[in-house]
Amino acid sequence: MTAQGTVYSQFKRALERGNFMLGWTMAAELPKVPLADGLELLLLARDLEPARFDRAVPRWHALLCTEQRLCSGEAQLALAALNALPGPGVQSAVRSLVAVCETHGLDREVQVLQTWLSRGSRGAASAGSAPR
Numbered sequence: 001m002t003a004q005g006t007v008y009s010q011f012k013r014a015l016e017r018g019n020f021m022l023g024w025t026m027a028a029e030l031p032k033v034p035l036a037d038g039l040e041l042l043l044l045a046r047d048l049e050p051a052r053f054d055r056a057v058p059r060w061h062a063l064l065c066t067e068q069r070l071c072s073g074e075a076q077l078a079l080a081a082l083n084a085l086p087g088p089g090v091q092s093a094v095r096s097l098v099a100v101c102e103t104h105g106l107d108r109e110v111q112v113l114q115t116w117l118s119r120g121s122r123g124a125a126s127a128g129s130a131p132r
Helices: 007-017 020-029 035-048 050-068 072-084 090-103 107-119
Strands: none
Touching: 007 020, 007 035, 020 035, 035 050, 035 107, 050 072, 072 090, 090 107
């Protein structure tokens, strides 16, 4: 362990501080990123690195589908909601993702989404979406 802590603790601090690049780098060094933490990183990408967001959506979606064994309808809803996050329907997208997460008892993920929405998105004005 370094003076800065484990890779995971560095990753968590990067998320807490909204440091996308450090979070992205630390995530690559982890053997597995927990679903809720991956969602936080995905939302940071949405706000700060849209190109990386587009590449990360399929990865997080696959993790969600695999870990939670989503039925095809839930999987389609989740993917549509993720793809709608950068647009004007951000609140509806979050509600849809929250519904899928609640159905599967993903309380941490629900909290991540609700916190993100309540803080207001950094990219909301340019995306034409409501505050996160």
